[in-house]
Amino acid sequence: QAQLVESGGGLVQSGGSLRLSCATSGPTSDYGAIGWFRQAPGKEREGVSCINSSDGTTYYADSVKGRFTTSRDNAKKTVYLQMDSLKPEDTAVYYCAQDPDLYCSDSAAAGDFSSWGQGTQVTVSS
Secondary structure, three states, X not given: OOEEEEEOOEEEEOOOOEEEEEEEEOOOOOOOEEEEEEEXXXXXXXXXXXXXXXXXXXXXXXXXXXXXXXXXXXXXXXXXXXXXXXXXXXXXXXXXXXEOOOOOXXXXXXXXXXXXXXXXXXXXXX
16 A cells, blocks of 8 residues: 655635645555545545546546646655635645545545545635
């Protein structure tokens, strides 16, 4: 399994930006897909975005399209989630997840991923 470590969370005002990082390691971490998920208190975990390692294609949830961008630096084995125009409703713990056999064609479901990071808190104040 891959090992994943998120960083970059914090407190930001509404309309601000943050960039989350997901550092990956392990023999299977270069394959498949990496997804970003978030979970707010009292809510279910929801998919935010997904990027395919093979061709770099990306997919986004409707709630973040046009505001969030995911990208991958293969040399650094790191996936990023650039979050702009943040809103209070974006407040959540953000997780990255990976599966070496997955090719995501939409914001994938949590159950499709086999490895998870520990999460990083993002808080957007109004």
